[in-house]
Amino acid sequence: MNFDFNEDQRALADTVRRFVAKDYGFERRRAIRDSASGWSRAVWQELAELGVLAVGVGEGHGGLGYGPLETGLVMNAFGAGLLLEPYLAAAVVAPALIRRATSADFQDQWLPRIATGDSIVVFAHQDGRGEAVRAIDGKLSGRKTVVTHADCADLLLVSARAADGGVRLFALAPAAPGVTLRGYPTLDGQRAADLLLDQATATEVGAGDTANNATQAIDAALDIGLAALCAEAIGIMEATVAATVDYLKTRRQFGQPIGRFQALQHRMADMLLHQEQSRSMSYLAAMQCTNPDQKLRQRTLSAAKVTIGQACRFIAQNAVQLHGGMGMTDELILSHWFKRLTAIEMSFGDTDFHLQRFAAQLSREAQAA
Amino acid sequence: MNFDFNEDQRALADTVRRFVAKDYGFERRRAIRDSASGWSRAVWQELAELGVLAVGVGEGHGGLGYGPLETGLVMNAFGAGLLLEPYLAAAVVAPALIRRATSADFQDQWLPRIATGDSIVVFAHQDGRGEAVRAIDGKLSGRKTVVTHADCADLLLVSARAADGGVRLFALAPAAPGVTLRGYPTLDGQRAADLLLDQATATEVGAGDTANNATQAIDAALDIGLAALCAEAIGIMEATVAATVDYLKTRRQFGQPIGRFQALQHRMADMLLHQEQSRSMSYLAAMQCTNPDQKLRQRTLSAAKVTIGQACRFIAQNAVQLHGGMGMTDELILSHWFKRLTAIEMSFGDTDFHLQRFAAQLSREAQAA
């Protein structure tokens, strides 16, 4: 057992960390956020040049063939920078899904383009309420909702229920007839979109085992995404906790730095506890998110999301609280960390969802024992 | 609206408070607790002489005809003293039940004896697991479990399910054939017993509406008991919080009273918040526990028990914590308050029971709206 990263891994993390520090400052991010599209293709190309878009693509397709650990390092390093570009969707989830759920031809066509940043592929999965997407004769109708970064995709992968009840995977051009994308900013300043499909022509891309039912492949890809999201959360927590410690050391009230007040010290200790417990679970999530034993995988990931979701809330709320009024201002990046941590808690299943999933499994097993 | 008590009420509370201070010190209590019976009939007679055993009995039967507010004042004043005698069972619940569920003859026979302390009547309600008490041809069989103070009763009132499915109320002499009482001390130093019934001959005591089903009368009596228990809890909380404040002012570490440490100050503030919220709910419980609208009554009582149960835990745990090792010692009354607060949380339905009962009602109403 060891918790160290090897040289390659450290170099990868350093690359991203340097990029964030040098080329993705708060002001540039603000300008991007306030732009019409809300993200920057230029940044995307810079990331391609750094090689980080190739992390999730196998070597056979021009990628680096890295695993969840390296993905986690990248996501962790992006954390403090609050990247607005669709890294998680397009460089983590999409290639993971494509590798598991699509034909060799489809993989050959798209994976190299993902690695080079030439194409952005986004997976649209969450159905609108009462408007689940259905596939009838190769035409898709229905709604996908709050699909992060769908409005910057060159290609959409869409899950749909077929007439036989199975879930299939389809590829769809955003400009195709019958496709309406309604993009909007989300709480954390990122982009998402609702995808309205009305008899949209799409190509089925399932292969092998997944031709009839893509559910397992989708679950596997989303679990990889969830582990990556956890790693991002740790990066933001680290930045948030460190900034709050700094603030407590410099901000003075009643003749001393407010960090000398014991109640605030203990709050900081609680924040650190949350952070370190989260970090532990983020490591475990990275190690287990590709485990073929779905039960064990989901158990671990739910545990990780619960730990990290609770830490997101606790750290975000208390960092703002300890910053006082300053923590409430848009001017400080802290409030943006707050919002991203809040959004992360709500993404990929919120704390309650995962706590209940974990509890249900625990109850079944304990009662069977 | 006013939150003041009138002169009679204040005098009543003072009487009990003086009794506790003067005649029910920690040492006397310890001697009683360590005695064979675990309670003192001499104390019971002293209480009778003070008149407080007559609080729950109507004037027509030689009692004071007071209501839940006065009962609450008495219970509150007993709180800090940790009375080992069966006041709640025999002077609150029993007369409340007898007035609601038994014939006039039965009332005439027993209520005056309760008021004078000549007889101790205890209601046994909670069935043993899988051993519910059933009445067949006037004979009772089954088990009642953890019946507080059953082993000091002169008469037992026992609920039993009749052949027709209705719940009936029976009176039973502890020495009657087929009755076995197994007494034991409970966590809080009080006494309880399991009541084993094997073809025990008992007298049905139901009257009027309750002859066929005593459930409503039982619920009403237990609700009065619950409100009284809440009032007792407040008394213990007050004592516990005050003792902890005193300790923090006198105990010195690192060159100053530990009460100067802000983290401990804030903990004390949290304890006070719990105490005051509990006091509010204890007043509400006293006002509502006789409300004939059962839904409203149960809603209020559940809310009160949740608030007070959570406060019992929080205050008890933190008082011990802030006392450090001293809080763990049997020698200090604090640890006995801790145990009584712990036991109160578990009695008359624990916090979870009441939270879920409240939540279920809330869900029904919100979904109907």
Place this chain on the structure above:
Amino acid sequence: MDLDFSPGENAFREEVRQFVNDGLPPHIRHKVMNGIHLDRDDHVLWQRTLHQRGWGGVGWPREFGGPGWTPTELYIFEEECAKGGAPRLISFGLKMIAPVLMVFGSPEQQARYLPKIMSAEEWWCQGYSEPGAGSDLASLKTRAELVKSSAGDHYLVNGQKTWTTLGQYADWIFCLVRTDPEAKPQRGISFLLIDMKSPGVTVRPIITLDGAHEVNEVWLEDVRVPVANRIGEENQGWTYAKFLLGHERTNIAGIGIAKRELARLKRIAAAEGRLDEALFAARVAQLEIDLMALEITNLRVLSAEGAHQAPGPEASILKIKGTEIQQAIAELMMQAVGSAALPVGQTGVGPDYAANLGAGYCNLRKLSIFGGSNEIQKNIISQMIMGL
């Protein structure tokens, strides 16, 4: 002990309820009921509506044109207004500077300012906090220098105020300024009324994490303030300031608002089917229980304070618990809709009620910070009530 309101109080409650029901413009109610930001006109319109009814001077004694309510009537009034979807009162004038004027102002000052507060002709804001003086208010640095002049003596004021809530709407600001820099922090402070149109006053918006513009920086550069605009005596401002802070704490628990928002939470949770989840239902139940308890606690404090007293340290209990409950309700509402809360301010994506829940959650983080942070309140409780 009697926890019931008197028949007169119940009749008064009915009267207020009816008035809110009839008199509150529907578009304002809609905004309040759905957590949408109000603009200046909304506030002014409601205050004028109240004023026309003779209720403009909410909380004021009759001698100054107020309705002369008891604290309990005031409590009932605010609860019914909140539950009925009325805007919060514009407290800076009505509840903050007005009581100061009534007790410490000259008759001329009272006559000049009070009527226009009641009629909403003039909007006030508060100039207390400074970048370096938040919880530690007495360390404020804004300076006022007395200048003798034939055109009338005046102060020359320089400094910066911050967290000035709705200062962008304000006609007047009441300011704490340092008039004696040599004195100990709490001495040497004076209390000035400053016309926002004075040359040298600049208001700069502070955008908060929910994207809203509620607070401001107010810069004061060589602002001339006539001596007649000083409250009471020079260097005695701390006394008036503390008096004001006490009055700011009336209705600090926000019971009415919490009840309204809890009802909204229950509607949303029911619509989302979340009340079928035992875990979620228990969370809602816990909040409703906490609020039941807080309501009684509030009434106890009210009843202990008697008629015309400012709230004591017990108000800190109300502040902490009240803000915690409001924050928890906002948090649970957001949780109830899940990822549908992410598209902020978007209608037509999720259900309409989801559109503002994220911003609402963010915005309410302020409650435990402003008005004396909850940490400061716990200091007050442990030190002032418990003597630690």
Place this chain on the structure above:
Amino acid sequence: MDLDFSPGENAFREEVRQFVNDGLPPHIRHKVMNGIHLDRDDHVLWQRTLHQRGWGGVGWPREFGGPGWTPTELYIFEEECAKGGAPRLISFGLKMIAPVLMVFGSPEQQARYLPKIMSAEEWWCQGYSEPGAGSDLASLKTRAELVKSSAGDHYLVNGQKTWTTLGQYADWIFCLVRTDPEAKPQRGISFLLIDMKSPGVTVRPIITLDGAHEVNEVWLEDVRVPVANRIGEENQGWTYAKFLLGHERTNIAGIGIAKRELARLKRIAAAEGRLDEALFAARVAQLEIDLMALEITNLRVLSAEGAHQAPGPEASILKIKGTEIQQAIAELMMQAVGSAALPVGQTGVGPDYAANLGAGYCNLRKLSIFGGSNEIQKNIISQMIMGL
């Protein structure tokens, strides 16, 4: 990064598991698995069983007769012992005084004391805390006066120690005493080994709230202690004491115990049908999740510490979270059975497993108090790790 144990470590785990399974007397396992107090003989028997296997010096290097395990092997050993129902190690000898003897003791002291610790021939207890010196240990008052004598120089010790865990079984006590009352609190302290049979040593039980006799007061009245029983140099005791406090913190998270107790909680909750309640099941789930995280955190700390280092301030994280989890498990077990937990120590009333749950809950309140209260641990985290 690799979260798996090595094949060798896994084989070692299997070996320990097998040994505990075969070697632990069933009556001891029964007590541990059901939260029943152990007596002296139980502890001694288990230590002797370990000793016979060559594992008596748990955590010791080979040169002193220990098995020379790595920290990870030690972790595995303790986890498997706990899960298998073995008693806690008698830490006062093995983990507290032994490391001090190894580093600071003379060869004579090492030869005299270490073997009898391993073989459980001598039981040690700790004389650190005093009535006035708990968290603030350096304020201790027990005095030791050096007396020159032809029969051999000795100290005359007077004072009172308290919270002496299992002192009623002890043959020896290691004590911090003040040898220079003039020096600053942390100077002038010496570290003595005192024979409990010495005249003037009195042990008085302290009964705790669960009715148990686990801790004691130890009174020292004119106790003669040979100078040869001093560790290291006079007035340097604080150095040795701090070293010991560091070592006391190994296995501070109690992962193995928590796993065993969590399994018991799940058995009880299942038997009581409580896992059908979403609320209760979620509470159990939360604890299992917290424990999963803590286990990894513990392994991270272990791996960062390297081979022979004492735990750093990160151990405070383990102490806080570990004790919170153990306390919460005990609390939830008691809750699971409800009022059946009230008849304390009674069998044949409720289910057998209910009989000790109330006392167990009470007893474990000590975890957040002893061994450096959790408040002290938070001071350490914020000051030593975060630099506040």
